[in-house]
Amino acid sequence: MGKIVITVLALSSLVFASNGASGAETDIVQRTVNFLLFAGILWYLLAKPAKEYFTGRSQGIAKELQSVQDKLNESVKKKKDALAKIEEAEKQAAEILATAKKESVLLNDSIMKQCEMDLENLDKSHEAKLELAQRKMINTVVEEVVSELVKESSKEFSKDAMVNVILKKVA
Numbered sequence: 337m338g339k340i341v342i343t344v345l346a347l348s349s350l351v352f353a354s355n356g357a358s359g360a361e362t363d364i365v366q367r368t369v370n371f372l373l374f375a376g377i378l379w380y381l382l383a384k385p386a387k388e389y390f391t392g393r394s395q396g397i398a399k400e401l402q403s404v405q406d407k408l409n410e411s412v413k414k415k416k417d418a419l420a421k422i423e424e425a426e427k428q429a430a431e432i433l434a435t436a437k438k439e440s441v442l443l444n445d446s447i448m449k450q451c452e453m454d455l456e457n458l459d460k461s462h463e464a465k466l467e468l469a470q471r472k473m474i475n476t477v478v479e480e481v482v483s484e485l486v487k488e489s490s491k492e493f494s495k496d497a498m499v500n501v502i503l504k505k506v507a
Contacts, residue, residue, distance in 0.1 A: 340375070477505045 484501045 481505055 432439055
């Protein structure tokens with residue numbers, strides 16, 4: 337404030353020094369005093385509200401900055417929690433994958449064993465059916481041979497006749 341008063345007084349002295357109009361007096365001193373009174377009244381009336389405004393504005397900016405910092409810290413914490421959850425999920429996924437592979441191997445082994453047992457049963461069943469079919473065929477051939485022999489026995493039965501009957505049935 338003092339610098340302003342000194343500056344105004346210095347400027348007013350320069351104005352007084354110029355005597356541009358011959359014999360005309362200027363009212364520069366009164367104007368300077370009026371300006372200084374006006375500036376002092378403005379300073380008195382506006383200084384406190386201006387300081388309060390700028391102090392409030394500074395505090396508002398500080399609060400907003402703190403709020404942003406809190407949000408940033410919270411988001412960093414949430415990010416760390418999310419990364420930890422992702423890591424845990426990856427571990428669980430690896431465990432599930434390993435368990436699934438083991439189960440698939442066990443299931444595959446059990447299915448293969450069951451298939452082998454089924455194939456053995458089919459082979460045994462086929463052999464049994466084949467054996468039964470052979471026995472039936474032998475029985476029918478024997479019956480036919482015997483019936484032919486009986487028919488031939490009424491006729492003359494010779495070795496040649498017997499060989500012919502057996503050859504007919506085998507062929």
